[in-house]
Amino acid sequence: MTVLSGRSAHAVQSDDPFPISIDHAFGTTIIPARPQRVVTLGWGGEDALLALGIKPVAMPRYGQFPDGVLPWVREAIGPARPALVSQGLIDYEALLLLKPDLILAVRTNINAQAWHRLQRIAPTVAFRSGPLQADWKEITELAGVANGVSEQARDLIYATEQRLCDLSDVNPIIRGRSFVFGDYFPGSNALGFYLPTDGRVASLLDLGLAVAPGVADIAASTSERIGTSISLELLDMMETDLLILWFPPGARQELENNELFRRYSPVVRGGYIPLDDPLSMWVACNPSVLSIPYGFPQFVERLADAASRAGRREL
Structure with a gap:
């Protein structure tokens, strides 16, 4: 120090x-x-x-x-x-x-x-x-x-x-879209994901996105307050429009080579947003009164592009 x-x-x-x-x-x-x-x-x-x-x-x-x-x-x-x-x-x-x-x-x-x-x-x-x-x-x-x-x-x-509201107004396509926000670490057979009580999720809710129903169900039934995980074999149970994942070095390619992940609905439809560089990862994971004006315009643009590609999932 x-x-x-x-x-x-x-x-x-x-x-x-x-x-x-x-x-x-x-x-x-x-x-x-x-x-x-x-x-x-x-x-x-x-x-x-x-x-x-x-x-x-x-x-x-x-x-x-x-x-x-x-x-x-x-x-x-x-x-x-x-x-x-x-x-x-x-x-x-x-x-x-x-x-x-x-x-x-x-x-x-x-x-x-x-x-x-x-x-x-x-x-x-x-x-x-x-x-x-x-x-x-x-x-x-x-x-x-x-x-x-x-x-x-x-x-x-x-x-x-107000800045978050303005970003939502400029990108109305993201409003109401469901999302899962999580992570993946090398050698794992599961995706981690954050619950609505986590600060990373709150800023996305402020933009008008909606927590995926599966995440909301798990949040209601678990004692965990930050996040939990789901096996790659069970990904199809976690239906969502958008999938936002951050990665430590070397983890992204490993996950993207996994056939179970490649068949996951938001990945197939184009709703997958990978965050594997330090800047985009910390903007999304550490929203603040400084990082939101600094990096959220680009982050939200990526969310909007993914929402446009993926469309809305069929209910």
């Missing part, structure tokens, strides 16, 4: 009085004064901060990019060079050296024990929804409240919602 010295740069003034109390899954966090050194853990926290005019002193490293920084974050952060922290195990000693006065850990899978340990370093705001379930709206709202700019965060959420 590279450590950056210096204060978080604020381009905004607080519109909420401190101290601020924030309720979340593990209790209540009290933030005594406007934060000056914010650390973000998990996905999307740095996006929300930067859109609010706040530069974090540390944020996650994204290993698929040479400098470890997402392109839209690189564009927004300018010459600042925050420390980059691992997205794996939390390095508590390294975080302590950063001397944060706020830790945002909203789209993470931390548990109560980890939260209490982080809380001993600095006031820590966790998710309200559940582990890895927070969507871009929850992340932006909590980032705004924690930094005393809740009204600005609400305005940002509204503007981003």
Whole structure:
């Protein structure tokens, strides 16, 4: 981890009085004064901060990019060079050296024990929804409240919602189309797919798409909250107009060579959208107030092209 010295740069003034109390899954966090050194853990926290005019002193490293920084974050952060922290195990000693006065850990899978340990370093705001379930709206709202700019965060959420509506208006062919959004890993005999409670799915629903009936049925009958999987032998049971899959390196060709996958209805009809490059994968998997304006126009265009090719499945 590279450590950056210096204060978080604020381009905004607080519109909420401190101290601020924030309720979340593990209790209540009290933030005594406007934060000056914010650390973000998990996905999307740095996006929300930067859109609010706040530069974090540390944020996650994204290993698929040479400098470890997402392109839209690189564009927004300018010459600042925050420390980059691992997205794996939390390095508590390294975080302590950063001397944060706020830790945002909203789209993470931390548990109560980890939260209490982080809380001993600095006031820590966790998710309200559940582990890895927070969507871009929850992340932006909590980032705004924690930094005393809740009204600005609400305005940002509204503007981003409007942008999604505009994209839907420009591409009406996607409205009402059913979709499965998932992944495939090398050597697997199943597709993973995300449930409606996952933040990746929420942004597609905002565009007017509809969760495939099979996904909705499974969501109603499982205790899983993020995603589950389906055997390649049973793919025909998961009827859908569009199939959106992201792949780690080397996995796409393996799946596309599988005869069971090649016979799957959305693949045959042209409704398959593969995401195997880092940019398209992270745009779709990490929707935020920065990534949506940066990459969703191209992503939605791909969805519309696939919907045009595939038509509507027969009910």
